[in-house]
Amino acid sequence: MEVADRLRLTTSPGPGMPPSFEALFRKEYARVVAIAHRVVADADEAEDVAQDVFVSFYRKHPADAHYAAPWLYAAAAHNALNVLRSRERRGKRDAVEAIRRDTQTPDPAQAAETAETRSEVRAALARLPDRSAALLVLRYSGLSYEEIAAALGLRQSSIGTLLRRAEDAFRREVTT
Amino acid sequence: MSDIEDMLSVTEPKVDTERALARLRARVEGERIAPVMRGGAAPHRIGVNIWVRGLAAAATVALVATLLTVSGVAETILTIFEPKQLVAVPITVTDLNGAASFGAYGTLTWTEQPKPYDVPDIRTAARDSGMTVLVPGNLPTGVGTARYGVMNKTTATFTFSADKTQKAAAAQQRTPPPMPANIDGSKLFITGGPAVVAYYDDGTSPAGATGASGASPFAGMPKLIVAQGKPPVVQSDGVTVEQLQSYLLAQPGISPQLAAQIRAIKDPSSTLPVPIPVDMATSKKVTVQGVEGIFVGDSTGLGSAVIWQKDGIVYGVAGTLTEQQVLAVANSLH
Numbered sequence: 001m002e003v004a005d006r007l008r009l010t011t012s013p014g015p016g017m018p019p020s021f022e023a024l025f026r027k028e029y030a031r032v033v034a035i036a037h038r039v040v041a042d043a044d045e046a047e048d049v050a051q052d053v054f055v056s057f058y059r060k061h062p063a064d065a066h067y068a069a070p071w072l073y074a075a076a077a078h079n080a081l082n083v084l085r086s087r088e089r090r091g092k093r094d095a096v097e098a099i100r101r102d103t104q105t106p107d108p109a110q111a112a113e114t115a116e117t118r119s120e121v122r123a124a125l126a127r128l129p130d131r132s133a134a135l136l137v138l139r140y141s142g143l144s145y146e147e148i149a150a151a152l153g154l155r156q157s158s159i160g161t162l163l164r165r166a167e168d169a170f171r172r173e174v175t176t
Numbered sequence: 177m178s179d180i181e182d183m184l185s186v187t188e189p190k191v192d193t194e195r196a197l198a199r200l201r202a203r204v205e206g207e208r209i210a211p212v213m214r215g216g217a218a219p220h221r222i223g224v225n226i227w228v229r230g231l232a233a234a235a236t237v238a239l240v241a242t243l244l245t246v247s248g249v250a251e252t253i254l255t256i257f258e259p260k261q262l263v264a265v266p267i268t269v270t271d272l273n274g275a276a277s278f279g280a281y282g283t284l285t286w287t288e289q290p291k292p293y294d295v296p297d298i299r300t301a302a303r304d305s306g307m308t309v310l311v312p313g314n315l316p317t318g319v320g321t322a323r324y325g326v327m328n329k330t331t332a333t334f335t336f337s338a339d340k341t342q343k344a345a346a347a348q349q350r351t352p353p354p355m356p357a358n359i360d361g362s363k364l365f366i367t368g369g370p371a372v373v374a375y376y377d378d379g380t381s382p383a384g385a386t387g388a389s390g391a392s393p394f395a396g397m398p399k400l401i402v403a404q405g406k407p408p409v410v411q412s413d414g415v416t417v418e419q420l421q422s423y424l425l426a427q428p429g430i431s432p433q434l435a436a437q438i439r440a441i442k443d444p445s446s447t448l449p450v451p452i453p454v455d456m457a458t459s460k461k462v463t464v465q466g467v468e469g470i471f472v473g474d475s476t477g478l479g480s481a482v483i484w485q486k487d488g489i490v491y492g493v494a495g496t497l498t499e500q501q502v503l504a505v506a507n508s509l510h
Contacts, residue, residue, distance in 0.1 A: 026197065058209060
């Protein structure tokens, strides 16, 4: 590459977004947001997570990669869990407040109670090992065993067992 | 519904995919993120390295645009802006995402477009740029010979537009504070360059080769870049720094931390902020050529850069080299 070309790259906008990436975005965005939302229980934060996930994919992978969808699902779960953990580190008040914004009910007392419960559940989720938490999130976001196996790089035949273990661990965390 | 399904239940979020796609496009364009193409040649991967890109363009209007974009704009917009020193301004991915691109606030019109071109030798680079071009006294092992490029002096006018700001914010589901009437329609006159960039490719591989490691963000990067240029100067047709700072730092997406850092710049009319993406790089003050400079280390440990200003010229040295090597090259420039 000539020097002028290199310089041009520093001063001109990047190439346009490939149509294949836009198609992928349109197809998977809602599902990626839904996975992140299942974790963070805050629609705005879930959309922020989804944006970061798609940017990461855009930087590193071709849009027509055969693994695009499972990659996006796994990244949505992991990134959202990271957001959840950093929220937990900031303290319970922050965590409840984030969820409160997302709790749609006309009764303020009920909204506060729901937010509190959701926050406790998510604190338990944040304490689980990453793979167990991701398994639960993906499964309860409606992914099939096949999709979960592809997303987390596991054997499909082991998903059932791993899921049951994750559920048991989750229940224990919620009750402690 | 199982107990766990019940516990993890949430209200289904309503998403506007087209709006979200517009937001992503704005980010990709604002950060100049290049997609990966099948086959991995990715000649545009150079754009991934924000700090290298910023450094290479240090003395050009492009850097002004980058700085204005990522650092909340205000610190570089002055009645007369002539930087005499540099300051590192840490920015986060959230800041990058949150700050609207400069284009969202108005229209940039080039009066003299940046037209980089290759020159055959250092003598031509010096003649065309009107600068004494410094060369390293010694080079680390594995660094090949230099090729030179020149960026002409560029000028541009930026016109603020309340209408455009409003539309850009609406596309991102944001509500910005109203643009004060005296800012709407006001103009900034930006001058940058000229600049000279020397590229040293790996002595063992053909110039411009992307290297074996397609996954590395440094694929396609030259081994060493030495850049120098006249820093940007910004003039305003009337609006004051205080007015712009107050308006722009109140924008949604500008974090309180970033706003505080920008307000803390003691002498904004003579300080050039160097954005440091904290999740990708670390920075520290160093002494280079007898003056204070900023060292930037890529967090992967693969690359280093140093930038400083001396006698009215901004200099930068960057490469896939260690801190010691980059500083040795910088200090050997003569």
